[in-house]
Ligand code: BES
């Protein structure tokens with residue numbers, strides 16, 4: 001397990017128990033406490049409200065028991081608050097009614113993450129001893145994949161360009177014995193003109209990264225992630241306030257990589273493909289311009305209405321590659337539009353699909369693992385907002401309406417053969433710390449996709 005997460009240990013001998021309590025269970029829990037502990041809880045005004053913590057001493061004055069209030073149980077990631085709140089030491093979740101120990105353990109791990117690349121970050125974290133029956137290895141794999149994705153998002157663009165995105169995927173491929181192909185240079189210019197066009201503004205060479213794993217005859221699942229190492233907006237340059245956070249514009253790639261890592265780590269029965277177009281959208285004399293017209297990989301010509309709508313351009317070529325083999329399931333992840341954030345806020349990624357049954361399965365998988373999303377419509381009549389007078393389509397609509405939907409409709413044009421296609425428009429960032437979700441880079445929808453795929457293509 002990496003340094004960025006709290007340790008999971010097996011031996012629970014002297015671990016301090018954490019007793020989770022709800023308003024319903026509190027009276028009986030309180031009644032069963034040793035009298036001095038019950039008195040201490042009362043004296044310190046403990047109540048079973050969401051996130052409340054009481055550190056109860058034993059007769060010898062040492063920490064003997066932790067009370068943790070769950071409130072109405074609405075926030076299932078609440079135990080993720082604990083690693084940041086408890087003193088160093090080893091703890092374990094005591095069995096309690098209505099508490100899913102595996103979920104609490106995952107919340108703990110996700111909440112223990114800190115970004116430590118540039119300085120030692122804070123004090124020693126408490127360790128967690130595994131509860132009987134909880135698959136610690138499976139949970140650690142998931143938390144590790146999330147932590148690595150968060151590290152990628154948090155790493156500033158001076159240390160994370162297209163090369164480093166490739167290196168991160170190479171490392172995951174090596175760990176799981178996956179194959180990797182990378183297209184750059186003249187080959188990229190010929191075969192992925194939109195990726196080349198966007199990425200040519202930067203001295204840090206653009207590339208198309210293509211990982212495959214698993215038996216060729218298994219169901220085909222392809223994940224595509226937007227890998228914009230930094231988004232200045234290009235010649236349609238962003239104002240500084242909008243550019244400030246744009247190191248996170250590879251948050252889609254981070255989510256796709258994390259999902260792929262989880263899928264391969266769990267050995268699911270599928271043939272996985274992970275495609276990441278990796279670029280920097282920079283400003284230079286080599287930069288593409290508003291009004292340029294480019295023939296995409298799919299053959300459609302695209303007029304550039306705005307160089308800041310670069311994500312859909314690089315995804316278009318990546319989706320065309322994916323679509324050529326018409327996979328059984330195609331999922332793309334992207335920090336694609338500000339409009340999706342305006343509609344749903346930072347914590348709730350939008351998703352789009354034409355397949356109602358698949359949409360239901362996506363929503364359910366998100367609920368099951370507390371990685372929630374919300375569906376928005378692929379409203380076909382809005383496709384005309386992307387009409388161009390000189391090319392097959394424009395990369396933006398002229399007006400202020402339905403920006404997340406028109407972006408999704410743009411993408412759909414490039415994967416016509418694939419029926420089961422899910423597009424996630426995500427934010428990739430926690431604006432402030434919440435339980436299990438430390439402020440900074442966030443990996444959204446990867447656990448959802450892992451849950452969805454685990455249900456559809458379980459390990460043989
Ligand atoms: N990376 C941005 C979208 C974004 C901005 C996501 C802020 C999350 C937070 C994307 O490349 C972009 O700039 N989109 C433009 C599209 C517009 C020019 C049609 C946007 O949303 O403003």
Ligand code: MN
Nearest residue numbers: 231308309310
């Ligand atoms: Mn942009």
Ligand code: ZN
Nearest residue numbers: 228231249311
């Ligand atoms: Zn972008």
